[in-house]
Amino acid sequence: MVANRRPVDVGFKAKYTWTLPLVAVWIEQELDETYTPEGVSKLLKRLGCSYTKAGIHMPEF
DSSP, X not given: OGGGSOGGGGXXXXXXXXXXHHHHHHHHHHHOOOXXXXXXXXXXXXXXXXXXXXXXXXXXX
């Protein structure tokens, strides 16, 4: 999952911070699904994830 990795770890130039647009690009590359940044935000909320300027936080299952 991308929450446990930095953008640079999966091939992006950004070293530390995931942004909604970067997550959208990652989803398209990995899952062949297209999301807008707003769609990524809604998806993360539906999955119980939260995000801050520092990163994405996954709920504990």
